Amino acid sequence: MTSSYDALLLLSFGGPEGPDDVIPFLENVTRGRNIPRERLEAVGEHYYLFGGVSPINQLCRDLKGAIEADFASHGLDLPVYWGNRNWTPYLADTVRQMKADGVRRAAAFVTSAYSGYSTNDQYLADIARAREEVEDAPVIDKLPVYCDRPGFIDPFVDAAEDALSSLPADARLIFTAHSVPLSQPNRELYVDELEAASRTVAEKAAPGTPWDLVYQSRSGPPTQPWLEPQITDHLEKLHGEGVRAVAVVPIGFVSDHMEVKYDLDVEAAGRAEELGIAFARAATPGADPRFAALPRQLLLDETR
Ligand SMILES: CC1=C(CCC(=O)O)c2cc3nc(cc4[nH]c(cc5[nH]c(cc1n2)c(C)c5CCC(=O)O)c(CCC(=O)O)c4C)C(CCC(=O)O)=C3C
């Protein structure tokens, strides 16, 4: 099987791999952004709780392996590279390696499924900046946004069914995504896509079950409006309405990284427990073979 590309680039966020990495990582993430010092210190503690190791890099290694297996089993002979925005392997170093290996034209699969600034445009800017750092860099085309593709949706459908099956029959569905400032460019598109993906998963996994889309992991100064409601506030509201069980689906993410492991599995689950609400968190696609098939399907334009 052939394609017009001679490499695939897996592009991700990056995360610390030990306690000494945590502060430099957080400085990388927040450089030039208006994030209060207290928020940074609080987020540092989330990482220290896990030994200073974010799950995200291992998740990328696992996904890279699954993509390579998918390519191999479909006779697609294309090397897979991996680079990050905020930690090693830094994207510019990866692009330098690709150049040294003779890559001329690569397709980029980003570990973020949606349109919007943080989820799409910022990764495009990362690619442009990394290419500027490397003389005669390979061409790198970002593959299309994939939040509506079966390879992304279907693993969430199964995961939502699994989470619901562990709860009483009257459990509610909560979809959650990373909050962004209301002022962020293309925020409406991001929200529209999140709503559409949530609706599709809800209708397939549990037709008739009430569902809501809420947000998590906000930072920024309290005076700056971000997408709401936050999941913890939403749990309180549902509690007031007599809801006793929730299945939480992290539809805004592709893997169980720190925003999922801390903000949902520690913080939101802890709030639910205090409120006496049974809480089950649905898995993210991770290295599911259906998800790992998406880069090939997008490359060969045969997804739908
Ligand atoms: C939309 C979105 C996604 C989903 C799309 C995607 O996946 O790319 C995402 C993912 C992630 N965000 C992550 C980590 C962080 N994000 C921060 C800060 C921010 N995120 C924002 C948005 C998003 N973030 C925004 C608007 C900010 C404010 C500063 C800014 O405008 O940039 C901060 C600073 C501290 C804090 O304020 O929380 C950290 C540490 C990790 C790594 C987790 C790990 O280590 O496992 C991942 C996957």
Ligand SMILES: [Fe+2]
């Ligand atoms: Fe973030």
